[in-house]
Amino acid sequence: MTVAVVITASVLATFLYRDQLIDHFIREANKNINTPIHVDKISVSSLSNFPNVTLLFDGVYVEESFANSSYPLLEAETMEFTFNPIAVFKGNYTIQQIHLKNARCHLKMDKNGNINYDIFKATDTTGAQKVKLELSKITLKDVTFTYSNELKSVNLELFTSSTMAKLQAVGKIYDIKSNGDMFLRYLMVSNSTWAKDKELNARSNLVYDDLTKHLTINSSTLDVKASEFIVYGSYEFDDRQLIELNVEGKNTDIQTLLSILPENTAEKFKKYRSKGDVYFDLIMKGEISQNKAPALNINFGLIDSELYHPDAQAKITHADLEGSFSVSDMSRLAGATLKLVNVRGQLEKNKFTGNLLLKNFDEPYVKCDFEGKVDINSLFKFYKAESIRSGKGIFDANINFEGYLKDLKTRAGSQKIKTSGEIDLENISLALTDFPLPLENLHGNLLFNNNDLALSDVSGELGKSDFLLNGFFKNIIAYLLFENEPVGIESDLKSNFIDLDELLAANSEENNDNTKYSFKISPRLVLKFDCDVKRLKFRRFTPSNIKGDLKVKNQVALSDNITLNAMGGSIALGGLVDASKNDLVRVNTSFNLRNINIDSIFYVFENFNQTFLEGRHLKGKIYASVDAEMTFNDNLHLYANTLTSSISTTIKGGQLNNFEPMQQLARYLDEDKLDRLQFSELKNDIHIKNRTIYLPEMEVSSNVTDIRISGTHTFDQRIDYKVVAPLRSRRKIDKDEAFGAIQEDARGRTMLYLKIIGTTSDYRVLYDKESVKEKVISDLKKEVKELKEAFKNKGKEESETIELNEDDYFDWDDN
Structure with missing residues (x-):
C-alpha cells in the first residue's frame, strides 16, 4: 500500500465517515459504560496521529460509580482514540491507540469496600460490537492518579509525565505491558x-x-x-x-x-x-x-x-x-x-x-x-545532630533494656522494666546549639538499674563552673523518652567554683548580656542535693565554703539550712523559692548574719540603688536575724511592692563617716565633730512593707553624743526621720525659733527635737515642735511590733502549706 493511498484514505475517512465514527463510538460507549460522561467537544482529525484517523474528545468528565454522586472519576483536557483509515472504510471501528493528556484520575474505596470505578456494564453478547479494542499503544502525558481507601486508611498520589503501554486482548484476557517515569x-x-x-x-x-x-x-x-x-x-x-x-x-x-x-x-x-x-x-x-x-x-x-x-x-x-x-x-x-x-x-x-x-x-x-x-x-x-555543634571524648557502653515503654510512665510499671549495664565517660566535651556554655572534661561512671541511673564520680565543667556528682537519676529513661515525665535527682554536689551569673544568663534568650537573667524551675524536675561549694559568684556577691541542702519539687526549691562565708563573716539561711506561677518567682527566706562587714553589704548590693547612705559612710560588724518575703519576675527583677521583711539587727564597732545630714545637725547640737561618729553597739528591729522601711526609735551612743533616731524611708527615697539629741549649749540656736522643740527628759537633760524630711536629694532639717512627740515614737514602735508579728505568723502558715515531705519526696503520681 503506497503512502498516497494511506494519505487519501485518512483524509477521506475523516470527512466522509466523521459522523458515522462519532455515532458508533457514542452508541458503544452508552452500551458499555453505566456512569455519565460529559464532553465539551468531539471532533475527528487526520493530522493529530497521522496516518491514523483520530477521534478527539476535549474537556472530558467521567462521573464515578458511587450512587447519587457526580464527583469525577476522570477529568481530562484531551482524550484521543485512533483508528486505521482503511478499516474505517470497511466499517471496522477498532480502536488501535489511546492518548490521555493533562488528566486527573480519582480512584476510591469507601469504608464498606465499594469502589468508585465500577463503570462498565455487563457484556452484551447478543449483538455485534461496532467499536472494538486492539490497542497497540496507550500514552499518558501529565496524568495524576489519586487513590483513597477509607477501609484501610490508605492514600496516595502518583504523577506521570510520560508513560507508554501496550494492550493485547484475546477474548476477555488482556495482556498489558507498560513503561514510564512516575513521581x-x-x-x-x-x-x-x-x-x-x-x-x-x-x-x-x-x-x-x-x-x-x-x-x-x-x-x-x-x-x-x-x-x-x-x-x-x-x-x-x-x-x-x-x-x-x-x-x-x-x-x-x-x-x-x-x-x-x-x-x-x-x-x-x-x-x-x-x-x-x-x-x-x-x-x-x-x-x-x-x-x-x-x-x-x-x-x-x-x-x-x-x-x-x-x-x-x-x-x-x-x-x-x-x-x-x-x-x-x-x-x-x-x-x-x-x-x-x-x-x-x-x-x-x-x-x-x-x-x-x-x-x-x-x-x-x-x-x-x-x-x-x-x-x-x-x-x-x-x-x-541538630542540637549539638561539636563534641569529643569517648564513652564505653555495655547496656541492656527490656520492657514495655508504657510501664515507664508509672511507678508500679517501672518496677517491671529491666535495664542494666554501665557507661564509662572519658574526657567528653559537648557544645550545644541552643545553649551557649560548653560542657567540658566530663568523666565518670554511669550505672543503669532498671529505670534509674547511678552516677559515680561524674565530674566536669559547665562554662566557668565545675561539678562533681555522686548519686542517682531516678526515672531517667522515662524522662528521656516521654515529653511530660519527671526526673528525680538525689546526689551530693561538690564544686570548686560556680559562676551563677554565667549560668543564669545562659538560660536567658538575651544571653549576650550577662546582666540579663532567666530563672526557671522545670516542672519535670525533682531534686535533692547535698551541696559543698568552695566559691560562688553572683554579681558582687562572692561567698565561700557554701554547704547545705537543696530540694526541688513542683517548681518549688527549698532549703532547711545553708551556711556560707561572705563579706567578712558568716551567713546561715533557709527558705524556699516558688517558680510555679507563670513568669513569677516568689521567695520566702530566713537568714542570720554574723560578723558581717556593713560596708561590704552596701558594696555587694550596690548601695541598694540609692546615693543617700552609701558604703563609704559606714564601718562596723553587723549581726542580724532576717525574715523576708518578695516576688521577682523570671529575669530576677524585684517587684518592690512585694518586699516584706522583719530584721532584728545589732551593729558592733560602728562608724558613721561624712554623712551629710549629720553635718547639718551639728549647727543645732553645738557639736563640731559629727563627721566621724563612733559607737560601740547599736540594736534595733526594722520592718519593711509597702515600699517603706520602718525604723523604730534607737539610741546611738557615740564618741561625740547620744542621739535617738526613728522614722520612715520609702523606696522612692522620701524620708521622715525624728532625731532627739541632748542640747549642751543654747548659743547656736534661736530660742524663739526653737520654742516647743526643747524639753527635759527623765534624767533632767535638755533635749532638742529635730526632724529630717523631704527626699534624699532634697531634704530639710527642722525643729520638731509637735506636742505628741512621745506618742508618735510610741505608735511607731507599736506599729512595727504588730507588723513583725503578722509577718512571722504569715511565714509560718505558708511554710506549713508548701513544706515538701521528706518521706515521699521522690514519689510521683502514676497518672
Missing part, C-alpha cells in the same frame, strides 16, 4: 507518611482476566533511585479481594532499607549511602476486606558494608545486620515485630555490636542491647 507525591497508611516525593520508573508486565477478575503480575521492575525492585504476584477481586505480592531488591543500597520506613523517620537519613551487599525482599499475602488485611513479611540486611554520608568525614565500616519486619494483619500494628540481630560495625577505630527486638507498635515492647566504645567526635562526623 510518587505521597503514600500514607493510617496517617503515617511512608513515602513522599520519590522518583520512580516502572516497567510492568500484567495479565488481566476480566471473567475471573484476576490480575497476574508477571516479573516487573520498579526503579527507586539507584535501587531496583523485581515485583511479581497476583490480585483478584471477584468474590473476595485476595493479594499475593512479592518484591525482591536487586542492586540495592541503604536507601532500599530506608524506603520501608515512614517518611518522618527516613528523612533524617535520606542522604546516607552504602557500599557492599544490601539485601531486601518482601511478601504481602492475604485478604483485603473490611475486617481483614494482608500479612506482610520483610527481610533485609547488610553484609560487610560501608555506611557513609557524602559530606561527612567518618563512616561505618564492616557493617553487618540481619533484619526482619512481620505483621499478620497490616491494619493491626499491635501484632507487628521488628528484629535487628547481629548488628556489627566499626566507626573509625572503634567496634560495636547490638540487637533490637520491637513488638507491638501501638504499645511497644522493646528488648535491645549495645556494647562498644564510641568516639564522640567520630559519631558527630558520621551523624550531625
Whole structure:
C-alpha cells in the first residue's frame, strides 16, 4: 500500500465517515459504560496521529460509580482514540491507540469496600460490537492518579509525565505491558507518611482476566533511585479481594532499607549511602476486606558494608545486620515485630555490636542491647545532630533494656522494666546549639538499674563552673523518652567554683548580656542535693565554703539550712523559692548574719540603688536575724511592692563617716565633730512593707553624743526621720525659733527635737515642735511590733502549706 493511498484514505475517512465514527463510538460507549460522561467537544482529525484517523474528545468528565454522586472519576483536557483509515472504510471501528493528556484520575474505596470505578456494564453478547479494542499503544502525558481507601486508611498520589503501554486482548484476557517515569507525591497508611516525593520508573508486565477478575503480575521492575525492585504476584477481586505480592531488591543500597520506613523517620537519613551487599525482599499475602488485611513479611540486611554520608568525614565500616519486619494483619500494628540481630560495625577505630527486638507498635515492647566504645567526635562526623555543634571524648557502653515503654510512665510499671549495664565517660566535651556554655572534661561512671541511673564520680565543667556528682537519676529513661515525665535527682554536689551569673544568663534568650537573667524551675524536675561549694559568684556577691541542702519539687526549691562565708563573716539561711506561677518567682527566706562587714553589704548590693547612705559612710560588724518575703519576675527583677521583711539587727564597732545630714545637725547640737561618729553597739528591729522601711526609735551612743533616731524611708527615697539629741549649749540656736522643740527628759537633760524630711536629694532639717512627740515614737514602735508579728505568723502558715515531705519526696503520681 503506497503512502498516497494511506494519505487519501485518512483524509477521506475523516470527512466522509466523521459522523458515522462519532455515532458508533457514542452508541458503544452508552452500551458499555453505566456512569455519565460529559464532553465539551468531539471532533475527528487526520493530522493529530497521522496516518491514523483520530477521534478527539476535549474537556472530558467521567462521573464515578458511587450512587447519587457526580464527583469525577476522570477529568481530562484531551482524550484521543485512533483508528486505521482503511478499516474505517470497511466499517471496522477498532480502536488501535489511546492518548490521555493533562488528566486527573480519582480512584476510591469507601469504608464498606465499594469502589468508585465500577463503570462498565455487563457484556452484551447478543449483538455485534461496532467499536472494538486492539490497542497497540496507550500514552499518558501529565496524568495524576489519586487513590483513597477509607477501609484501610490508605492514600496516595502518583504523577506521570510520560508513560507508554501496550494492550493485547484475546477474548476477555488482556495482556498489558507498560513503561514510564512516575513521581510518587505521597503514600500514607493510617496517617503515617511512608513515602513522599520519590522518583520512580516502572516497567510492568500484567495479565488481566476480566471473567475471573484476576490480575497476574508477571516479573516487573520498579526503579527507586539507584535501587531496583523485581515485583511479581497476583490480585483478584471477584468474590473476595485476595493479594499475593512479592518484591525482591536487586542492586540495592541503604536507601532500599530506608524506603520501608515512614517518611518522618527516613528523612533524617535520606542522604546516607552504602557500599557492599544490601539485601531486601518482601511478601504481602492475604485478604483485603473490611475486617481483614494482608500479612506482610520483610527481610533485609547488610553484609560487610560501608555506611557513609557524602559530606561527612567518618563512616561505618564492616557493617553487618540481619533484619526482619512481620505483621499478620497490616491494619493491626499491635501484632507487628521488628528484629535487628547481629548488628556489627566499626566507626573509625572503634567496634560495636547490638540487637533490637520491637513488638507491638501501638504499645511497644522493646528488648535491645549495645556494647562498644564510641568516639564522640567520630559519631558527630558520621551523624550531625541538630542540637549539638561539636563534641569529643569517648564513652564505653555495655547496656541492656527490656520492657514495655508504657510501664515507664508509672511507678508500679517501672518496677517491671529491666535495664542494666554501665557507661564509662572519658574526657567528653559537648557544645550545644541552643545553649551557649560548653560542657567540658566530663568523666565518670554511669550505672543503669532498671529505670534509674547511678552516677559515680561524674565530674566536669559547665562554662566557668565545675561539678562533681555522686548519686542517682531516678526515672531517667522515662524522662528521656516521654515529653511530660519527671526526673528525680538525689546526689551530693561538690564544686570548686560556680559562676551563677554565667549560668543564669545562659538560660536567658538575651544571653549576650550577662546582666540579663532567666530563672526557671522545670516542672519535670525533682531534686535533692547535698551541696559543698568552695566559691560562688553572683554579681558582687562572692561567698565561700557554701554547704547545705537543696530540694526541688513542683517548681518549688527549698532549703532547711545553708551556711556560707561572705563579706567578712558568716551567713546561715533557709527558705524556699516558688517558680510555679507563670513568669513569677516568689521567695520566702530566713537568714542570720554574723560578723558581717556593713560596708561590704552596701558594696555587694550596690548601695541598694540609692546615693543617700552609701558604703563609704559606714564601718562596723553587723549581726542580724532576717525574715523576708518578695516576688521577682523570671529575669530576677524585684517587684518592690512585694518586699516584706522583719530584721532584728545589732551593729558592733560602728562608724558613721561624712554623712551629710549629720553635718547639718551639728549647727543645732553645738557639736563640731559629727563627721566621724563612733559607737560601740547599736540594736534595733526594722520592718519593711509597702515600699517603706520602718525604723523604730534607737539610741546611738557615740564618741561625740547620744542621739535617738526613728522614722520612715520609702523606696522612692522620701524620708521622715525624728532625731532627739541632748542640747549642751543654747548659743547656736534661736530660742524663739526653737520654742516647743526643747524639753527635759527623765534624767533632767535638755533635749532638742529635730526632724529630717523631704527626699534624699532634697531634704530639710527642722525643729520638731509637735506636742505628741512621745506618742508618735510610741505608735511607731507599736506599729512595727504588730507588723513583725503578722509577718512571722504569715511565714509560718505558708511554710506549713508548701513544706515538701521528706518521706515521699521522690514519689510521683502514676497518672
